[in-house]
Amino acid sequence: MLRLTQAPNIAIATLWADLLCEAGLTASVQRQYLGAAAGQLPPDQCLPEIWLRYEEHAPRARALLQQLQELPQRRWQCRCGELVEGGFEQCWACGALMPREP
Structure with a gap:
């Protein structure tokens, strides 16, 4: 498994993971509930993360997320x-x- 990126919140993380799964890339959201520990842990370590099951999918996954962020x-x-x-x-x-x- 490969950590692809962090998302700013759980809603965005879920959206990104769903987009990747619809494209045939096996992705999951990890640390989705770690935000409750903010204050006990550094905030940047509490953000939800997108993980890919197969490392060879990383270039395509990054390209898809880039396209999503550049919508007109x-x-x-x-x-x-x-x-x-x-x-x-x-x-x-x-x-x-x-x-x-x-």
Whole structure:
């Protein structure tokens, strides 16, 4: 097993591990409950970690996480009037897809 990276919190760690698993890479979250020991242990040692079962998956896993962190950020007005910001391509108010540029 190989420790791939630390995540800033359990929600992000779970998201990253799920992304890797969906891509066919066996990943797990470790230290997910160690945050409760913060104050007793140094904070940087209490962060959740993403571990890979197979070391040979590390280059592909790092590339996938890099792509996830570099999602384009957008700001667009939906035809229903909702202002949509971030990496979203679908309106959360009406479900319409972001219009494509010509």
